[in-house]
Amino acid sequence: MKILHVAAEVFPLVKTGGLGDVVAALPPVLAERGLDARLLLPGLPAIRDGVRAQKKIAEFGPAFGAASIVIRHGRMPETGVQAYVIDAPWLYARDGNPYVGPDGQPWPDNLQRFALLGWVAAHLAFGEFDPFWTPDILHAHDWHAALSLAWLASHPAHPVRSVYTIHNLAYSGDFGLDAHAELGLPRRLFTHEGLEFHGRGSFMKAGLVFADRITTVSPRYAQEICTPEFGCGYEGVIGARRNALTGILNGVDYKLWDPTTDRYSDKLFSARSLDGKAACKAAVRASLGLDAAPDAPLAVIVSRLTDQKGMDLVLAALAQLLGRGMQLAVLGEGDPAIQEAFVVAGRLNPGRVAVHVGYDEALAHRLIAGGDLILVPSRFEPCGLTQLYGLRYGTLPLVRRVGGLADTVADASHENLQADAATGFVFDEASADALGAAIGRAADAWADRDLWRSLMQRAMARDYSWGTAAKKYLSLYRGLMAQ
Numbered sequence: 001m002k003i004l005h006v007a008a009e010v011f012p013l014v015k016t017g018g019l020g021d022v023v024a025a026l027p028p029v030l031a032e033r034g035l036d037a038r039l040l041l042p043g044l045p046a047i048r049d050g051v052r053a054q055k056k057i058a059e060f061g062p063a064f065g066a067a068s069i070v071i072r073h074g075r076m077p078e079t080g081v082q083a084y085v086i087d088a089p090w091l092y093a094r095d096g097n098p099y100v101g102p103d104g105q106p107w108p109d110n111l112q113r114f115a116l117l118g119w120v121a122a123h124l125a126f127g128e129f130d131p132f133w134t135p136d137i138l139h140a141h142d143w144h145a146a147l148s149l150a151w152l153a154s155h156p157a158h159p160v161r162s163v164y165t166i167h168n169l170a171y172s173g174d175f176g177l178d179a180h181a182e183l184g185l186p187r188r189l190f191t192h193e194g195l196e197f198h199g200r201g202s203f204m205k206a207g208l209v210f211a212d213r214i215t216t217v218s219p220r221y222a223q224e225i226c227t228p229e230f231g232c233g234y235e236g237v238i239g240a241r242r243n244a245l246t247g248i249l250n251g252v253d254y255k256l257w258d259p260t261t262d263r264y265s266d267k268l269f270s271a272r273s274l275d276g277k278a279a280c281k282a283a284v285r286a287s288l289g290l291d292a293a294p295d296a297p298l299a300v301i302v303s304r305l306t307d308q309k310g311m312d313l314v315l316a317a318l319a320q321l322l323g324r325g326m327q328l329a330v331l332g333e334g335d336p337a338i339q340e341a342f343v344v345a346g347r348l349n350p351g352r353v354a355v356h357v358g359y360d361e362a363l364a365h366r367l368i369a370g371g372d373l374i375l376v377p378s379r380f381e382p383c384g385l386t387q388l389y390g391l392r393y394g395t396l397p398l399v400r401r402v403g404g405l406a407d408t409v410a411d412a413s414h415e416n417l418q419a420d421a422a423t424g425f426v427f428d429e430a431s432a433d434a435l436g437a438a439i440g441r442a443a444d445a446w447a448d449r450d451l452w453r454s455l456m457q458r459a460m461a462r463d464y465s466w467g468t469a470a471k472k473y474l475s476l477y478r479g480l481m482a483q
């Protein structure tokens with residue numbers, strides 16, 4: 001089976017969040033199971049420069065505002081996964097974030113930038129660019145790739161099947177309906193049954209209505225997005241396609257995220273030999289200027305600093321956290337107001353709160369290795385990867401009971417402790433008090449070192465490798481091909 005994964009980012013070349021991790025990890029695990037899984041990526045600078053051994057396979061234009069567009073074929077560094085790159089400097093050769101400009105606003109030509117990605121995906125699938133390869137299944141990730149499904153739908157007779165994976169419903173990509181002329185998509189697709197959404201066009205809706213199958217990245221989020229609370233207005237559209245929807249939990253690439261081999265870790269450690277973890281904690285404290293307080297638990301955050309991630313709740317519960325003798329180390333960037341509030345909190349609590357604004361892959365690993373607790377109090381969380389990383393490193397996740405967090409972390413409740421199932425701390429209400437209470441419970445557990453150690457060891461033994469997810473995607477693809 002031949003699968004084309006279409007996405008806007010891929011680790012290690014471009015990554016703004018978990019999407020990049022997933023898009024990097026899934027094709028190689030599918031390849032291990034005998035599939036020919038390839039990538040189609042926009043030629044953002046790091047992708048254009050980072051995909052190896054590129055050969056030009058097609059050139060066309062002008063289109064989508066770009067004078068000339070070149071399609072190249074090469075291989076991903078490290079995994080060797082085959083990748084098609086759309087080289088269109090006018091649209092993609094920009095530094096910084098792939099989705100937003102330096103002002104924090106979406107790039108003004110995002111319509112053209114991601115319409116092109118979808119258009120090339122569909123036409124690659126129709127056999128227009130690579131005479132030696134066409135996919136059986138086009139698998140689009142998030143709104144950036146979703147317009148590909150409208151182009152498939154605009155072509156009456158083609159054998160290509162399609163899958164659309166929602167990584168985050170909150171980002172949907174919308175545009176004026178008059179864009180259809182510019183895009184060259186038939187007007188009949190721009191209706192309520194098509195990609196029209198509240199008087200605008202929506203990339204997300206194109207994915208939701210035109211894909212043969214829809215997946216999202218945890219079973220719980222698959223249920224949640226059918227409700228008004230989490231559906232971002234799409235709950236009706238998604239509900240109508242419930243039979244086509246599955247939740248498949250993301251995996252973790254343990255080649256990158258494992259305390260026994262981590263290339264960034266200050267010291268390696270394992271569940272059986274935890275001494276190295278203390279060294280990791282000491283190193284993190286020293287490098288971030290936190291006090292060397294031997295009895296204080298270190299809570300860490302590695303996150304986009306946004307409302308989604310409940311970062312305002314952390315700020316509001318900070319006094320409770322510090323009041324229980326914990327320290328906090330934060331790595332993240334995002335919403336300027338939240339970012340600034342964390343910086344101020346760091347300044348006001350020297351030695352106890354350390355804040356590093358920015359994106360830093362090495363520091364992310366070092367914090368997750370050196371922390372005792374990782375805080376993920378999200379308002380919604382399609383899957384979440386950092387709690388899974390935390391589990392593997394014995395850095396107990398403290399999470400809100402939503403989406404993938406609810407699916408992967410078992411609260412240290414009396415029942416779960418009795419059943420040998422507890423791996424972290426889970427709370428319900430999105431409030432500073434509820435978060436503070438969970439922090440209090442974590443502090444109580446910390447005081448009982450045997451209990452804490454047993455929680456760590458159980459957490460570290462949890463297996464969220466990609467194998468399970470790969471099997472589920474495989475069976476989804478097989479089902480689709482059998483139709």
Ligand code: ADP
Nearest residue numbers: 017018303304331332358359360364384385386
């Ligand atoms: P989301 O995709 O919603 O941001 P995930 O938990 O799925 O959340 O994935 C976040 C990914 O991005 C993880 O791999 C995490 O380590 C990484 N990450 C988030 N913020 C930073 C940062 N400031 N520096 C380095 N890595 C980060």
Ligand code: GLC
Nearest residue numbers: 018019167217381382383384
């Ligand atoms: C999104 C979600 C996150 C998920 C990631 C990878 O960014 O916010 O929960 O883990 O995609 O699927």
